[in-house]
């Protein structure tokens with residue numbers, strides 16, 4: 001392979017979705033998270049009626065935000081549909097905080113990448129997205145929701161994963 005191509009590949013910044021390993025680890029994360037929810041006294045009341053297949057939708061939504069395939073937009077109604085699911089739920093700050101904490105605990109348990117560049121981007125998205133869920137959950141269930149683009153999260157200030165300097169050969 002020629003030098004220009006090697007250097008182009010080396011400089012391609014992976015998406016957050018690629019960095020965490022794609023669909024398989026993300027599905028495991030969300031699956032394991034929702035396995036724990038019924039025994040969490042703070043979260044359990046909110047999710048008691050959530051149908052099993054919805055867990056997969058949450059994984060698809062997060063995958064799309066982190067740069068993965070656009071399955072949630074194509075199959076489940078995109079950003080507006082996600083917002084509609086939160087309307088009228090009355091999520092408290094304590095529940096939001098627990099939701100983010102339990103998801104991150106589960107990411108540790110499943111050994112998702114733990115580098116600070118990735119984790120700071122993941123935490124930023126979860127904090128931002130969970131606040132949106134709380135705000136929308138305070139609105140009446142029949143509030144009309146207009147289409148909004150999917151958020152597209154990336155690495156933020158670090159710009160990508162840490163790359164130790166490679167000496168020129």
Ligand code: HEM
Nearest residue numbers: 046049050054057058061082085091095096099129130133
């Ligand atoms: C980044 C933050 C979040 C994202 C991306 C997210 C995403 C989603 C999605 C995609 C759905 C709909 C699933 C479907 O289409 O079938 C959903 C439903 C729901 N979410 Fe969230 N969510 C977030 C935060 C939260 C938080 C913080 C809470 C509460 C602590 C919460 C509570 C719920 C509930 C109660 C439902 C409806 C469950 C049901 O249908 O019974 N979400 N969420």
